[in-house]
Amino acid sequence: MSVSSPAVLGIAVPSPLRRLFDYRPAGAPPEGGWQPGLRVRVPFGPRRVVGVVVECRDDSDLPLARLKPIEDRLDDAPLPADWLWLCRFTARYYQHAPGDTLHQALPALLRQGRALEARTRERWRVTEAGAGEMPESLGRAPRQAELLTMLRQHPHGMLAQAILAQSFTRPQLQALERKGLVARREEPRTGPADAGGPLLAEPVLPLNREQATALAALHEGLDAYHPCLLHGVTGSGKTEVYLQLIEAVVGRGRQALVLVPEIGLTPQTLARFKRRFRVPVVALHSGLTDHERLDAWEAAASGRAPIVIGTRSAIFTPLAAPGAIIVDEEHDGSFKQQEGLRYHARDLAVARAHHHGIPLVLGSATPSLETLHRAQSGDYRHLRLTQRASRHAPARLELVDLRGRTRRGGLIPPVLEAVEETLAAGHQVLVFINRRGFAPTLSCHACGWLAECDHCDARLTLHRQPPLLACHHCDQRRALPDACPDCGSADLRPLGSGTERTEETLAERFPDVPVHRIDRDSTRRRDALEQTLTEVRRGEPCLLVGTQMLAKGHHLPHVTLVVVVNADAGLYASDFRALEHSAQLLEQVAGRAGRAAHPGRVLVQTMHADDPHLRLLSARGYDALAEQLLEERRVAALPPFRFLALLRLEGAQEAAVTELGGRAAEALREHLKARELDVDCLGPVPAPMERRQNRYHLQLMLGAGKRSRLHEAGAWLAAWLEAEPAARRVRWSLDIDPQTLA
Template sequence: MPPDQAPDSPTADPAIVVVAVPTPLRRCFDYLPGNEQPAGGWCCGVRVRVTLGRRQVVGIVVDFRAHSDVERHRLKPIEALLDQTPLPADWLWLCRFTARYYQHSLGDTLANAMPVLLRQGRPLEARTRTRWFATEQGLATTAEQLGRARRQAELLGVLSQHRHGLVASAITAQGFDQAQLRGLHDKGLIDSTREWLAAPERRSGPVLAEPSLTLNHEQSAALAAMHEGLDRFHPVLLHGVTGSGKTEVYLQLIEAVLDRGRQALILVPEIALTPQTLERFRRRFSVAVVALHSGLNDNERLDAWEAARAGRARIIIGTRSAIFTPLAAPGVIIIDEEHDSSFKQHEGLRYHARDLAVVRAQHHAIPIVMGSATPALETLRHAHQGVYRHLRLTQRAGHARPADMRLVDLRGRPLRGGLGPQAMKAIGEQLDAGRQVLIFINRRGFAPSLSCHECGWIGECRHCDARLTLHRQPHQLICHHCDTRLPVPDACPSCGSADLRPQGAGTERTEETLSEAFPDTPVLRVDRDTTRRRDALEQTLTRVRRGEPCLLVGTQMLAKGHHFPHVTLVVVVNADGGLYSADFRAMEHSAALLTQVAGRAGRASHPGQVLIQTHHPDDPGLRLLIEQGFDALAEQLLEERRMARLPPWRHMVLIRAEGQDASMLHSVLEEGGNALRVWLGEQGLAVDCLGPVPAPMERRQTRWHVQLMLSAERRSALHRATAWLDEWLAAHPGSRRLRYSVDVDPQEMT
C-alpha cells in the first residue's frame, strides 16, 4: 500500500517499518523496528530517529511491510523512538494529500508542516509555568500573625491582592525569592498550580468578553446564510467591498462555533496583520487565542501548535503555514483576503494555503469562509458555478461612502519624488485640514536605478538580469533578487563622468521629497527595510491610529486589511508597474492591489479620495477599473482567460529548472518535453506541453533559469503527466547538473 494511503491503526510487531525522512527524494525508506516499541503498538504518525547515510535524522512512520526490496541484513534498525503516541491523524492525512497533490517529497512535506523543535526531536510538550496564590487560610492571616517574617508578610499581602494569583517570574521581579515562597507554602498560606505558557486553561463561562456590534441588513443576511452550514462542508465566498465589515461577520460566526465547543482557524496573508487581528479577537472573546507565524521563536511556535492540538487554544490566527496546525475540534476555517498571493508558497513545498484550507474543510465536514473585496478569479468562477456560496456586502459599515477614484495623467508633468503637481496640491489640502494621507509606492529604496547622464550607463547586478536599486540608508546599490550590495560609485564606471543620476522613485526618495515639502508633518515610511525590527510596524501603525496629521509612505504592506479611520487621501505613485508584464495574471493582481489600497481611504465620517498616477490613462483595463470597479474588470478578465484557454478554465503546472549551463538546461528540458509528448500520445491524454523557454528573469544569482509549462482541462491527466515527467527528469543523467522544481497551480509566471 502506498505510504500516502497507509492505515493509521496500530500494528503489533511489524517486520519492516517505513519511515518518511526530510529529503527531496520522493520515496520513503525501510527500517527494522529496533528495540523500542510504542506502548499501544506501532502505528503511523510516531516520530523516530533513524540513520540516513552518515547522519541521523528525525522521521515519521508512515507504513509497515512484511517484506522489503532491500535485503534484510542491509536494513538499519530505528535508533530511537521519540513518541509514545502518534501525531494527529488528520494532520498526517493533510500532509499526505499535500505531498501527493503538489508532487513533493512526503518526508520533506512532513518536516515543513512541523515546528522546528519537533523536527529536531524535541518532545511534543508545551512549556509550563508556576502560578502562586493565597489559600483561604492565607487570606485570613494578618501580617502581625507572621511576626518577624516581614518579607513573607509582604509577599502574602501581594498575593492576597491578586485573586487569580501571580506567576513565579512576576513574583521574583518584585524582589521576592524562593525561600519566602517555600516558607509560606510550608505554613499552608499559599499554594501553586502549573499552567501552560500558551493558552492556559480557563474556567468555564461565556465566550464573549465584550458585546458584539450591531450588524446591518447585508451583514445579518450573510451571517444567517453561514449559520445554515455550521454542521457540514459549506464553502462561502464573502465578497464585500473594502470597509464593509467582513471582520465583524467573522467574529459573530466564530462566536457560534465556540458556543458549540469547537475551534476556529483564521488565516491572514501577512504577519503585519497578525498583531491587530489578535488584539481585536482577544478583546472580543474570553477564550484562549494563539498566533502562528514566522515572527515567533521556536519555543513560542511549538507552544501554540501544541495548544491547538490539545484543544486549549480555541482560536488560532496565523499566516500561510498555519494551515498545517492540528486541531482537536475543528469548527470553521476563515481565509481573510483570500485573493492574496502571500497564501502561495513560492519555494520548496509550493503549496497554496487557501486551496489546502478548502480540502481540509471538506475532510472535516466544516464550513470555510473566504473573504475578499477583490476575489481571485479562481474563487470567483467557483462562486459563479455554484460550487461556493456567493454572499455579497456592497455597503461600507457605518454608512461610510466609497472613496472617489481618479486617474492623474503624468505625461509631460514635472515630478518630485515620483509625485506630480496635482498630488502635491491634494496632499497639502488634506494636511491643512488636519487629516492623514497614504502615499503608496510599491518600490522600496531611493530609486529603482542609477544611471550616467553622459553615456547612459545603468548600474546592473553582475549576478542577475536586474538593475541595482539605489538606497540611501545604507548608501548602497542593492539587488533585491540576490542581495548583492555595492558602494555607490563617485564616477561612472564606463566613461568617468561624475554626473550620475537616480532614475525613478522608491519609498526613500518619496519620503525625502515629502519631508522637504511638508517639514512640519511627520513622514512615516513602511517597507521591508523599516520593519525588520520586531514590533516596528505595529509601533508605526499605533502612531497612525492616534489620528494626528501625518504622511504614511509605504509598499503593499499597507494595502492589506488595515483600518486607517483618519486617512482621507490615498496617492498611488505609479499605477503602471504591473499593467504590462509577461505574466497573464498581471492585470488581475494590479487591479486587486489598487482596489485594496483605495479601500484605505474614507473609512470613517470624512469622504475619501484616491489619486492614481499613470502614464497610460487610456489603458482600457485601468479605465474599466476606475469607472465600473473591480467586479466589472474581473468579469472581463474571466472571459479573456476563457478565450485564451488559461486558468481558471484550465489547470497548469510549471517545471522550473536552474543551473550553471544555459544550453544544458535547454537541452535536458527539450529532451524531456519531447519524450513527454510521445508518452502523452501513447496514453491518449489531452495535456499541452509548452517550451522550454527562458524564464522572464533568465539569470538570477549567477544561475540560468528555464521553464516548461504543462496545461490541461482535467487535473487527473495533468497530474499523471507531471508525475511521469518528474520521474524522467530524476532519472536523466544530466539531473545532477541542474535543480528543478514542480509548481502545481503556479500563481506567478515571472
C-alpha cells in the first residue's frame, strides 16, 4: 500500500465514542503524502470539526462510496510523531475516546484549525555603518542620535517593544533604517540561545556527598530508560540535582521536560531555571493565554526550547529531541486528572520515558506508595537524600491534644503562646488549615439546624469576605439568614474554623504583625500568590495562614514554626488512600519549617493524639509509616499490590442511575464468569457524596492482580455501556488507576 495515496483515512474527531471515523481523502495530498498526524477539517453530523488523521488504509467497514470526503487539509506536515504516539497510548490505557484524547492534548488554537507556526517579534540591531557613524552627524535629529547610541550599547539588538518603551517612535527607527544605520529582523518569540556563549548564566551550587552520588547515578543512564526515585527530605537540594542533570542533558543537544504539581510553583521554578540557563525555558500551565500556550508548544516541538516546565497537561508537550523527564513532588494528587480524560501525568511520564529510552526522575520527600513499592522491588533505582542544605534535621511533628481545650479560631492557648514566642524572636509562623472560608458551616444553637446545600449532600461554608454561605462543590451561594429557618431563633453560630476565622483570630491577637491569608479565595487575581510570597521572603516577622497551596514546594526560609490546626481529616475517612495522602500533606507542611539558619518546630493539633498511625508518623517520620501502610495494603490486596478501575455513573434521576449500575454489574459478572477472568467486581454502591449538583453518583469497582486482565474487563464493560440504550441517559466514565473514591 502506498502511504501517500490511501483510499481511507481513519480520523480521530472530538467525540465521546471510542473509535475512529473513516473518510475519503480529497484535494491535493501533502508533499510527503497522507500520513498519521495531519489535521483535517471534516463534516461530522451537522458540524464541521477539526480532526487528526490516525490511520491510512485501503479498506473500511463501510462501502467506500458511502464515505464522506474531508473538506480541507490544515497541515503540510504532520504533528509530531512522539505526541501522536503518546495520545494513542493514553486513549488505549485509560479506555478513553481517541478523538477526545487528541482534542484535549492539543492547544486550543490548534483545535480551532490555526497553523502550527511560531509568532514572531521584531529585533533591531546596529549595522556596520551604524557602528562607525558618529551620533554627532545626526545633529539635526537629536532623538535619532540618542536612539542610535542606545542601540550601540546592545550588540545583540533590542526588541521593538523595548525600544518603544523608552519613548522612542517607530518613525525614528525607520529613519535610521533608511540611512542604513540599523536593520531589523523577525525572530520567533521564543528564540534560540545566544550563539557561542556558555550554557550557564550563573555557576552551579556545590553538592554534598549524597547529592553528588545521586547525580553520578543519574549521569550513568543518560542514553537509556533509567527510572529513578529521588527520595529526599524537604530542603535537601533535589532541585539543584535536577538543574545539574538538565545541564548535562542540554549540553548534549537534547531537551528536558519538568513537571510540577501546581501552577503556584511554576513562577518560582521558572525563575530559578531562567537564572541558571542561557537557553530558552518555556512554561505550560492553565494561566497562559491561548497564544502563549501555542508559542510554548511550538518552541518545544521545534526544539528551540531545550527546557520545558509545566503542570499536569504539559506531559503532552512534543519534544524534538527528548533527553530527560523530571516529575517533581511525584506523589501529588494534582497530577491525576479527575474529570473527562482521567490520566495520571506521572504514569504517562513513565511510559513516555520508556518509549524514548531516556532517564526519568521522580522526586519527592514523601513518595507515593506505588512509586516506593516499585523502588523497593528494583523497578526504579532508589536514590536517597537525608541531609538538609541548612544542616538542621527536619522538624519532627509534635502532637498537641485538643481534647478538653478551649479554642480560638481553631487554636488552643499553648499553641498561641508558641506563636507569640516565635514572632518575638523575629521569625515567621505558618498556620496550616486545609479549609477555606470562615467556618465549615452555620448552626442554630437552639435547635441544631445546620446550613446545608440544596443541590449536594454537603453543608454550606460560611464566608465573611464577602458575607455569604457557599457550597464548595457546586458553587451555590446564599445570603446569610437573619434567623434559623426551622425554629426562628436568632442564635446562629459558626461551627468550626476556616482560613478566614483563623486569620481574624490571629489579627486580633497580634495586631502589630502582618497576617497573610493564602487560599483559593485570596489568590484569584493573577500573580497575587507570587506577590504575597515575595513580601514574605523579605524576612520580616509575619503570620501566614493557608491551605495546601502553601504546603507544596515553596521555600520560606524565615518560617521556624508550623502549626497544623487539625490533623484528623484523613484518619478515619472511607477512602483507603486517605491516610497516605494526609501523612504526605503533614510532612510537606512540616517541611516548610527550619529550611535556613534556624531549626524548625511543628505543632500538630489533633483530637486523636493516641492514634497509632499519627504516633508513628510523629516519632519516626513518613518513611516508617509508609512501610506499615504498604504492609497493610499487601494484606488487604489493595494498590500497589492490585490494580483497580472505577466505573462512575451519574444522572439526574436516581432510579435510572441505580438501574443501569445494577444491570452493568450483573452483565460484567456474567462475562467474567464465562471467560474465567480473575477480576473482582464490587458494587454498585453510592459514591461517598451521593448527590452533587442535583445529580446522583454511583460507583462500581473492578480489581485484578494483573493489569492486562483489568483492561480486558474494562474494555468489555465500556463496549457494553456504549451499546446499551439506557446508558445514553446517564453520564458514565471509566477511571483506570483511581486515586480517590470521592
